[in-house]
Amino acid sequence: MERTAVRGRLSWQVAPVVSVTWETASVATIQLDPPDWAGHRAGQHLDVRLTAEDGYMAERSYSIASAPGELLAITVERLEDGEVSPYLAGELQAGDELELRGPIGGYFVWEPSDGGPLMLLAGGSGVVPLRSMLRHRVNTGSDVPARLLYSSRGWEDVIYRDELGQHHDGARVSYTLTRSQPPGWTGHSGRINSSLLAEVAWPAKTNPLAYICGPTSFVESAAAGLVELGYPPERVKTERFGATGGR
């Protein structure tokens, strides 16, 4: 019998875990192979549901880390007091199964046809949906110019460090480290502020399209900074995941 879902509804499904790869000491990328996945757009989410033996259920929304057309992946930061993330980034292993549904979201998404230049601003694990956009840009051969400014506590906390260190077909990646800098650090230091944005971000006259994802305080100051530079608020898309450095 053909599988049918009620139009517009999201169905839960069980996806095998293909691999778990550690990006940092507390952040893992989980590749998943759901049986019924219609594909996603760069920047979208999926919902994960864990069910305890007593029937208690906890749901969380995670940004999709992979680009459209790639094997589905999420990147999860382990929060020690979290209800879901210590299981996902700590206990889950290849061969396990995970209940999920998606894709979800129509606001914080980017298609090459949306154009740019793209100004991506990431705070901590807020880099995850932006990584999907960068990969999508490369995979589609898009010539939209792109810059990523990535704010992280320390160099050891930078997610996708090797991948972002490679040339992203013309995408420029800048870092600012807020708590600690390695010896000989030549990147930026401290929190994102107006002078850093003025130095790193596309000038407003190029009509850039901005995506900002991170903790609430990071997103608020980054968005205000871009608007101060002259970015139209409607071309500054934001996604906030609370006060901590992850989800």
Next chain:
Amino acid sequence: MDPIDGNGIGGLLIDAFGKEMTAAISTCATCGARRPVAELVVYQRAPGTVVRCRTCGNVIMVLVKRADSIDVDLSGLASLSNQGLP
């Protein structure tokens, strides 16, 4: 739990409205501020999800999930439009 924003409840909104709503434009019934649902302030404290205006802080929506239904209180919402969106 610290507040997130409307991007993080896209699935719950599909449960409640039957379609993607994070890009829909909301108007706060209290102050009249208009913004995408994705930009609203979201508190996920049991037993429900409380959505507040980022301008005036008043409650715009309350969604409470039950075993096989969702209770939705939209009394803080003046309008919600996904017209023109895919």
